[in-house]
Amino acid sequence: MSNNERPKHPAVSRAMDRRRFIQQLGAGASVLAFGGVYALADEGTIATARAADRPDGRPRIPPGQRVITAIKPMGGEPGEPSKSKYRLKIHGEVDKALELSFRDLLDLKQVTRSEDVHCVTGWTLLDARWTGVQLKTLAAMAGVGKQARHVIFEAAHGYTANLPLREALADNVMVAHKLDDKPLAKDHGAPLRAVIPDLYFWKSAKWLTGIRFVSRDAPGFWEVRGYHNHADPWAEERYA
């Protein structure tokens, strides 16, 4: 597929139409899109963020992104939100496969981190406060095998997202059960979702059911529908 060719899948076409719509909007106080009005961050906030570099030297706001003030529900087919019925499988290339209850997860070392969210459709949310367990904690518990090179996040109804193991073990990659100190809402993946702040948000699987370590890459739900396999917002790896 060439760069300009539109993916055939209707969901991807819709996503691209939304993105084009956002890009065509001039500066203004709000954006009408995704079935609602979303406030853009004020100019002071945006200017401060634009001036800031990240510790890795990259600009805080990736190219082509607009800063908004609240997270948007972007849809998807919800899983079972009940905490008591919840199980998370850690499996694949591991020494010891695990099945963790929600309680088990809360007993692990908890971290709270402010991380920015970058959606491929063009919005960025600064300083979302996520609470949960770092992926590296889960990886250490299960013992990742020498063969493992990629991580597949598995979610309700067969949604998956893939990423390289090296990136999955970064300090800011986590499974989160709270956003801004409140239990994750159903729309946003209750009771547990992945958060991979440095890649476009489609990589952050909601309603997470499993984490599978694999030797061979396996492109996920959006990756097989025309989205980029890697999804780096600073390289604008939006579509394949």
Ligand SMILES: Nc1nc2c(c(=O)[nH]1)N[C@H]1C(S)=C(S)[C@@H](COP(=O)(O)O)O[C@H]1N2
């Ligand atoms: N299980 C699951 N996770 C998912 C999705 C989905 O459809 N199902 N959509 C992805 C996409 S495309 C985006 S942009 C983000 C949106 O998360 P939000 O609704 O919390 O903003 O979730 C990602 N995780």
Ligand SMILES: [Mo]
């Ligand atoms: Mo998305």
